[in-house]
Amino acid sequence: MSRWSAEIETLDPETDYERIYQLLSTCECAWDTEKALEFALFRTYAIPSISGLLVRTGEFRRNTRKRYDDTELLLSEISENGQDSDRGQAALGRINAMHGRYRIDNADMLYVLSTFITEPVRWMARFGRRPLSPAEITACLRYYQALGRRMGITDIPGTYAEIEAFAAAHEAAHQRYADTNAEVARQTRDLLLSFYLPKGLVPLGRPLIHALCDPGLRRAMDMPDPPRALEALVLGALRLRARVLRRLPPRRRPRRITARRRASYPRGYRIEELGTFRPPPAGRR
Numbered sequence: 001m002s003r004w005s006a007e008i009e010t011l012d013p014e015t016d017y018e019r020i021y022q023l024l025s026t027c028e029c030a031w032d033t034e035k036a037l038e039f040a041l042f043r044t045y046a047i048p049s050i051s052g053l054l055v056r057t058g059e060f061r062r063n064t065r066k067r068y069d070d071t072e073l074l075l076s077e078i079s080e081n082g083q084d085s086d087r088g089q090a091a092l093g094r095i096n097a098m099h100g101r102y103r104i105d106n107a108d109m110l111y112v113l114s115t116f117i118t119e120p121v122r123w124m125a126r127f128g129r130r131p132l133s134p135a136e137i138t139a140c141l142r143y144y145q146a147l148g149r150r151m152g153i154t155d156i157p158g159t160y161a162e163i164e165a166f167a168a169a170h171e172a173a174h175q176r177y178a179d180t181n182a183e184v185a186r187q188t189r190d191l192l193l194s195f196y197l198p199k200g201l202v203p204l205g206r207p208l209i210h211a212l213c214d215p216g217l218r219r220a221m222d223m224p225d226p227p228r229a230l231e232a233l234v235l236g237a238l239r240l241r242a243r244v245l246r247r248l249p250p251r252r253r254p255r256r257i258t259a260r261r262r263a264s265y266p267r268g269y270r271i272e273e274l275g276t277f278r279p280p281p282a283g284r285r
Contacts, residue, residue: 002027002028002250002251003250004023004024004027004028004250004251005028005250007023008020008023008024008028008133008135008136009135011139013135013136013138013139013142014138014142016139017138017139017140017142017143017146018079018082018083018143018146020135020136020139020140020143021079021139021140021143022079022080024132024136024139024140025079025080026080026254026255026256027250027251027253027254027255028129028250028251029124029128029129030251030254030255031255032120032123032124032127032128032129033120034072034257035123036119036120036122036123036124037072037075037116037119037120038192039119039123039212040115040116040118040119040120041071041112041115041188042185042188042189042192043115043119043217044111044112044115045181045184045185045188045221046171046175046176046181046185046216046217046220046221047108047111047170047171047174047175047181048174048176048178048180048181049105049108049174050108050111050112051178051180051181051183051184051185052178052180053102053104054180054184055180055183055184057102057276060183060184060187060188061183061187063264063276064187064188064191065191065263065264066264067276068188068191069262069263069264069265070264070274070275070276072257073091073257073258073262073269073274074091074094074095074271074274074275075091076256076257076258077090077091077258077271078091078092078147079143080256080257080258081258083146083147083150087271090271090272091271091274092147092150092151094271094272094274094275095151095275096150096151096152098275098276099151106153106154106155107170109148109151109153110148110153110154110155110156110166110170111166111167111170111171111174113144113147113148113151113153113156114157114163114164114166114167114170115167116144117140117141117144117160117163118160118163118164118167120132120140121137121140121160126235126238126239126242127238127239127241127242128242128245129242129245129246130246137160138160141159141160141163145158171216175216175217175220176220177219177220177221177222178220181220181221181222182221182222182223185221185222185223186221189206189209189223190202190206192209193205193206193208193209206223207224207226207227207230208226208230208234209223210223210224210225210226211226211230211231211233211234211235212234212235
């Protein structure tokens with residue numbers, strides 16, 4: 001057992017959920033949490049009302065990397081510093097101000113929030129060093145319930161089973177193909193691959209991303225099914241990595257996303273620079 005897991009076991013998920021979430025996302029399973037949240041956001045782009053809004057803002061077309069960096073940094077400022085910290089409050093205010101400029105359905109906001117809870121749980125069970133414990137799942141749920149309330153999201157389910165059922169029902173009702181889904185998904189997929197591959201090899205890596213998507217998600221994003229052998233190879237490699245991780249020593253130091261150098265902000269960033277705002281109507285300043 002790592003010292004991070006040992007500390008988590010001493011904490012109450014009903015009251016210490018922020019500390020538990022910090023330990024999970026920066027220490028115990030930092031890389032896996034980051035990848036799972038990337039995939040959670042990617043999954044939401046299969047809902048036309050969500051992808052349509054992103055395309056209308058123009059940010060994914062003009063500034064794909066900055067849009068990715070801003071989203072990750074704003075969420076990480078909150079999780080790494082605390083929802084009530086000065087930096088956490090500044091990041092939350094930035095998120096709410098941006099969302100407040102658009103008419104976003106509460107159900108879509110709740111669906112995005114639900115993926116931040118369910119996808120990491122599924123990822124850890126399939127590909128992580130270990131599955132999350134019931135107490136850790138409860139802590140993640142309480143963390144995002146609190147964050148959702150601060151974002152003005154209503155009707156948040158009270159249990160993990162309920163929020164998982166809500167996400168499945170929302171996808172069944174709203175996940176379908178749209179041109180905007182395909183546009184946002186292609187841009188995001190190629191950006192994620194560019195973190196690991198030279199630009200010229202990105203097209204060769206696309207089937208690897210497709211292999212991580214279920215058939216319904218691929219259809220909603222107009223992504224071809226990968227060869228079955230490749231899909232089995234990708235999933236098998238991730239499971240093998242999980243077995244290897246269990247034999248390796250745990251991380252010694254926190255892995256903080258906010259401390260990482262960003263191509264979008266080579267000289268560092270200020271929270272008030274993150275995100276984007278739609279230009280005000282003519283005559284306003």
